Amino acid sequence: MEKVSIQRKFGLFTDYWSPKIVGELNESYVKLVKLKGEFLWHSHEKEDEMFLVVSGKLVIRLRERDIQLEEGEFFIVPKGVEHMPFADEETHVLLLEPKTTLNTGNVRNERTVEAK
């Protein structure tokens, strides 16, 4: 039961697309992730997912439009909605999602990060 400094936590890792768990509450995890480039199209059947941009710019591509997020903005991707995160430059994001969420959702490939 300690406080978390988001900036300090981001200083502890450098890899992209590999969310780090920094908190848990009510069956959900708070995660921090560094993004750069494209991810892949996927959806989460049962989980809503929140993306809060801490620094940089994030595009969340949806099938019918793009959501453009800057620092201090968030977007909640509802369950079942296909999305593809994209960041032109390194972008730092706070995620909130149920513990059951797999990063690649309905897809499982080399970018899938298995729970440890």
Next chain:
Amino acid sequence: MEKVSIQRKFGLFTDYWSPKIVGELNESYVKLVKLKGEFLWHSHEKEDEMFLVVSGKLVIRLRERDIQLEEGEFFIVPKGVEHMPFADEETHVLLLEPKTTLNTGNVRNERTVEAK
């Protein structure tokens, strides 16, 4: 299904200790609240509660110690733990908590904000 600018939302209200719902996901609400002064001692029997400081400084008093939070820091109060938020100056906080959470927890008095 729109993005949310945290700063813009904080510009829409001025009252203290009255959390505004700005998002929902997985049976939880994302809320923004402006704090100044003392709240009251309370706990939430079944709900963990996350406090993320967006601006200012927040003290979360626990019975055995104080948690001092600055901008970009968060703390998760576990269910059942008595706490009392305090802010010397106006402080802006993002809250995450289950939809069932009452702001005053196990206490109901004039500071309780009933769900609308």
